[in-house]
Amino acid sequence: MSVWRGLLRRPLAMAGLVIAVALVAVAIAAPLIAPYSPYEQFFDGLTLEGAPLPPNERFLFGTDLLGRDLLSRMIYGARTSLIVGLLANGIAVLVGTAVGITAGFLRGVVGAVLMRFTDLVMAFPALILAITIATLRGPSLGLVVLVIALVNWGPIARVVYAETTSLAEREFIAAERAIGANTSRILFRHILPHLLPIIIVWGTLGISTTVLFEALLSYLGVGVQPPNPSWGNIVYDGQSYFQSAPWLVFFPGFAVAALALSINLIGDALRDLLDPTLRGRH
Amino acid sequence: MSRYLMPLLAGLILASPLALADEPKRGGEITIIYRDDFDSMDPAIGYSFQSWTPIKAVFDGLVDYKPGTTEIEPDLAESYEISPDGKTYTFKLRQGVKFHNGRELKAADIKYSIERTCNPKTQSPGASYYTGIIGCQDIIDGKATEASGITTPDDYTVVFQLTEPNATMLHLFALNFAFAVPKEVAEEYGEDFTHHGVGTGAYKMVEYTPGQRVVLERNPHTDKDGRPYIDKITLQFGVEPVTGVLRIEKGEADTLGEIFPPAKYLEVSQNPAVKGRFLTVGQLNTNYMSMNFNIKPFDDLRVRRAVNMAVNKQRLVQVLNNRGTVTGQILPPAMAGFNPKFQGYPYDPEKAKGLLKEAGLGDGFTTELYFQNVDPWPRMAQVIQQDLAAIGIKVELRGLEMASLFGTAGKPDGAPMALTEWYADFPDPSNFYTAILGCGAAVEGGFNWSFYCNEDIDARAKAADALADPARAQERIDDWSKIMIDIIEQDAAWVPLFNSNRFSLRSAKLKGDETIFTDIISQPFNFEAAWVE
Numbered sequence: 001m002s003v004w005r006g007l008l009r010r011p012l013a014m015a016g017l018v019i020a021v022a023l024v025a026v027a028i029a030a031p032l033i034a035p036y037s038p039y040e041q042f043f044d045g046l047t048l049e050g051a052p053l054p055p056n057e058r059f060l061f062g063t064d065l066l067g068r069d070l071l072s073r074m075i076y077g078a079r080t081s082l083i084v085g086l087l088a089n090g091i092a093v094l095v096g097t098a099v100g101i102t103a104g105f106l107r108g109v110v111g112a113v114l115m116r117f118t119d120l121v122m123a124f125p126a127l128i129l130a131i132t133i134a135t136l137r138g139p140s141l142g143l144v145v146l147v148i149a150l151v152n153w154g155p156i157a158r159v160v161y162a163e164t165t166s167l168a169e170r171e172f173i174a175a176e177r178a179i180g181a182n183t184s185r186i187l188f189r190h191i192l193p194h195l196l197p198i199i200i201v202w203g204t205l206g207i208s209t210t211v212l213f214e215a216l217l218s219y220l221g222v223g224v225q226p227p228n229p230s231w232g233n234i235v236y237d238g239q240s241y242f243q244s245a246p247w248l249v250f251f252p253g254f255a256v257a258a259l260a261l262s263i264n265l266i267g268d269a270l271r272d273l274l275d276p277t278l279r280g281r282h
Numbered sequence: 283m284s285r286y287l288m289p290l291l292a293g294l295i296l297a298s299p300l301a302l303a304d305e306p307k308r309g310g311e312i313t314i315i316y317r318d319d320f321d322s323m324d325p326a327i328g329y330s331f332q333s334w335t336p337i338k339a340v341f342d343g344l345v346d347y348k349p350g351t352t353e354i355e356p357d358l359a360e361s362y363e364i365s366p367d368g369k370t371y372t373f374k375l376r377q378g379v380k381f382h383n384g385r386e387l388k389a390a391d392i393k394y395s396i397e398r399t400c401n402p403k404t405q406s407p408g409a410s411y412y413t414g415i416i417g418c419q420d421i422i423d424g425k426a427t428e429a430s431g432i433t434t435p436d437d438y439t440v441v442f443q444l445t446e447p448n449a450t451m452l453h454l455f456a457l458n459f460a461f462a463v464p465k466e467v468a469e470e471y472g473e474d475f476t477h478h479g480v481g482t483g484a485y486k487m488v489e490y491t492p493g494q495r496v497v498l499e500r501n502p503h504t505d506k507d508g509r510p511y512i513d514k515i516t517l518q519f520g521v522e523p524v525t526g527v528l529r530i531e532k533g534e535a536d537t538l539g540e541i542f543p544p545a546k547y548l549e550v551s552q553n554p555a556v557k558g559r560f561l562t563v564g565q566l567n568t569n570y571m572s573m574n575f576n577i578k579p580f581d582d583l584r585v586r587r588a589v590n591m592a593v594n595k596q597r598l599v600q601v602l603n604n605r606g607t608v609t610g611q612i613l614p615p616a617m618a619g620f621n622p623k624f625q626g627y628p629y630d631p632e633k634a635k636g637l638l639k640e641a642g643l644g645d646g647f648t649t650e651l652y653f654q655n656v657d658p659w660p661r662m663a664q665v666i667q668q669d670l671a672a673i674g675i676k677v678e679l680r681g682l683e684m685a686s687l688f689g690t691a692g693k694p695d696g697a698p699m700a701l702t703e704w705y706a707d708f709p710d711p712s713n714f715y716t717a718i719l720g721c722g723a724a725v726e727g728g729f730n731w732s733f734y735c736n737e738d739i740d741a742r743a744k745a746a747d748a749l750a751d752p753a754r755a756q757e758r759i760d761d762w763s764k765i766m767i768d769i770i771e772q773d774a775a776w777v778p779l780f781n782s783n784r785f786s787l788r789s790a791k792l793k794g795d796e797t798i799f800t801d802i803i804s805q806p807f808n809f810e811a812a813w814v815e
Contacts, residue, residue: 039668040668041664041665041668043597046600046601048600049548049600049603049604050548050599050600050601050602050603050604051548051603065601065661066601066661066664066665067601225678225679225680225681226660226663226664226679226681227664227667227679237657237660240524240543240544240545240657241545243545243549244545244546244548244549
């Protein structure tokens, strides 16, 4: 398809794609490539004063505050972070878009009810929601995904709603209606493509904040519990040691940035390729 | 080498004429950094280590600790007398002591202040300490507003009648909860007394801006052999400890009122610029792991002993950058009754496995460990998790925020194992028993998280505390020492882990004897005893 060929012609997008695929591969193949167990606290993984070791031949990314291999923890942590970053965000984007587009296109009573419901969800403090659900159901990764999706779909729905209402007023939509196009054709062939740029921006921007939000939830006892690693909780645990052990923050922080950037690059290219107003230019 | 040379050099410097520069002198001002606003500056209510010392600066009790020691000396009292049966305490007050509002302190104020602490309307966390005074329990139960056991024969005499002799009574009078407050001010402000505190202390509280700062000014009427020295002390809220340390290093603030941030420890301890101003201080603290007797298999002594032998405490302390001293017993080294010869259970995973086998748990078991979700507790929990895994115990970690932890671990069937620590409220071994190991505390909402209750030990503890005769003080301490060792040796009620140290960092201008900054009672230091260069 032309989208794929378009991607191939964009080196930045290809770079993004390579990084993203590599990260997913690392997560899937974690047990095969991790040099050590992510849980083992090495007796010689700390100095006599209990300080973590900087990167060296044995521990390529250094050790963490308990003398565990940071590289192995990051490789296993990729699983958590990718699941949370991609899945939670994906759900949020799907739900937010569906609600926003429906409300924006139908308007009237249905639109009002949907949007007031969105306001209600957005007004509810995310952390209290998370803690309440965790108390009822016990902490788990699925719960983190659910909470993040619940928190994140609201703003997306708002933005999509606003954009849809303005699109629905435009002449080309009126023209479509005049020639007798049905609702699904208008929605999927005309409105959705115009919405893609915003959806992609929101979807990719969400990834880096989502990974860190997961760390916050874990800290509150909702999400991934120690000793299980995630990029977010590695950064969280290490942040106050930034001066004495910068590698604890640098490596996982870099990984989060790489993930967000790669998704962003792909998203950016997809937007260019799919945006009807840009089609055929450049 | 320098460890031995330094005191020698210090001695030489003191002996030289230069020593004059190190004489205490009046004047100057300092800033002390805190992360959050205080729980309260009301002496009946404040019960955090942050507010404990500032309250001592603004208010006084009948007796107090000599700065830098755990010795009790009269303060508002001029002298005191204990009856031979140990049930009557008579205090003679100093005359001419004035509250900061100018009114003279009378015996009725002492009576009022302790009754106020007992009164449930005050909601003092210290009320239960005074139930030994006749009438306090009636006030707690709402049956009376005055304690019949506190009488004031004249304006400068106050007499306390106790239900039974209590060897720790003088310590209880030295606690903040017994400090004198003026009735008219306390009643005018009610719950807001915390922001308008008026006492008799060495410092007047001239400003309390919630969330920002408390400003203390030297009370010109106080003169204890020249103390206090510093004119103005600002207690600054809202600064992260890590930032606070940077500010102290730069000389913009003078010391930290919070626990020294773990993340800065290695860096600061190796910084030659702060040498002599960064001190490691022993505390009346023990970190331990409770094992709930109500939850299987911890009802089995062999299992509790096995857990004791499986934890590698040396590694635990190493992970915490050696910020503590490994221990095998309940009492910390700085507490009377500590037995330096008792080592407790050795680290011996093989023997631990054998004990589990004997208990019929050769295949191990699964259990849960609860702890507070703030560094360093999660790290400690993970080290212990790995140690216990080595003898076949699979531990699931449950990190909670403080209030939930207290709620869960305080339930009779709440937490199989929990990590916690205890800081003594006063320097007496009994304070390490009653609230955390006694039968009376093995109730929902209590702090006896092991739900340990040995009737025999409880009776011995009561007998020891009834030995109020000062002449038998040593005998009493010896009794306590044996009780504390039996609790570990015979019952293995806890896994004692280590005694954590406090770290004191101060600016170059804040001066005082080293004992002032290593004070066990007042941290970061006794405000009355330091001075500014």
